[in-house]
Amino acid sequence: MLQEILANNERFLQNTTVPHVGHAPRKNTALVTCMDCRLVNMFEPALGLERGDVLELRTAGATISSPDRPEAANDLIRSLAGGIYLLGVRQVIVVGHTECGLSKVNPTVLTATMQALGVDPDKLIREYGLKDVNGLVEWIGAFKEVHMNVQEVVNVIRNSPFLPKLPVSGLVIDINTGKLTIVDDGGKATK
Numbered sequence: 191m192l193q194e195i196l197a198n199n200e201r202f203l204q205n206t207t208v209p210h211v212g213h214a215p216r217k218n219t220a221l222v223t224c225m226d227c228r229l230v231n232m233f234e235p236a237l238g239l240e241r242g243d244v245l246e247l248r249t250a251g252a253t254i255s256s257p258d259r260p261e262a263a264n265d266l267i268r269s270l271a272g273g274i275y276l277l278g279v280r281q282v283i284v285v286g287h288t289e290c291g292l293s294k295v296n297p298t299v300l301t302a303t304m305q306a307l308g309v310d311p312d313k314l315i316r317e318y319g320l321k322d323v324n325g326l327v328e329w330i331g332a333f334k335e336v337h338m339n340v341q342e343v344v345n346v347i348r349n350s351p352f353l354p355k356l357p358v359s360g361l362v363i364d365i366n367t368g369k370l371t372i373v374d375d376g377g378k379a380t381k
């Protein structure tokens with residue numbers, strides 16, 4: 191795959207001139223979404239976004255795992271803080287998606303795959319105070335229902351002591367059609 195990427199890059203450089211745009215997002219917005227590969231080349235057109243418009247933060251599940259929620263000081267909050275304090279972000283939109291891998295985590299498959307790849311889940315559970323396999327599932331950020339997850343992440347961002355009060359809203363995108371559904375409109379404070 192690396193060789194393929196490098197060859198593609200050669201071709202790209204021969205055929206393409208990338209226009210210069212500023213690094214502050216011109217829509218003053220940060221979007222939090224999932225790492226799902228099906229969002230590639232679909233997410234931005236579905237939302238009408240161009241290069242330079244917004245910051246995009248992608249995490250597995252567009253989520254903050256429950257062990258990270260109480261202090262809300264995890265890497266997603268850090269990135270949002272950078273966007274807000276350094277790059278002029280003034281609103282945040284969380285966009286979960288249907289059929290998310292983290293909404294159907296099978297604990298048996300998770301631990302078996304870890305073992306097959308040489309990672310001992312029991313050792314992790316013991317050494318990192320995860321209690322049991324459910325603790326491991328929580329650590330990876332699994333959730334039951336995407337709308338509920340989006341709402342919870344919106345609430346964590348809203349209440350983070352590291353972030354100022356600013357509009358935070360939540361959406362779910364249908365991974366097959368691109369259709370958006372509103373979970374939380376941010377109190378209609380966003381345009």
Ligand SMILES: [Zn+2]
Nearest residue numbers: 224226290291
């Ligand atoms: Zn996902």
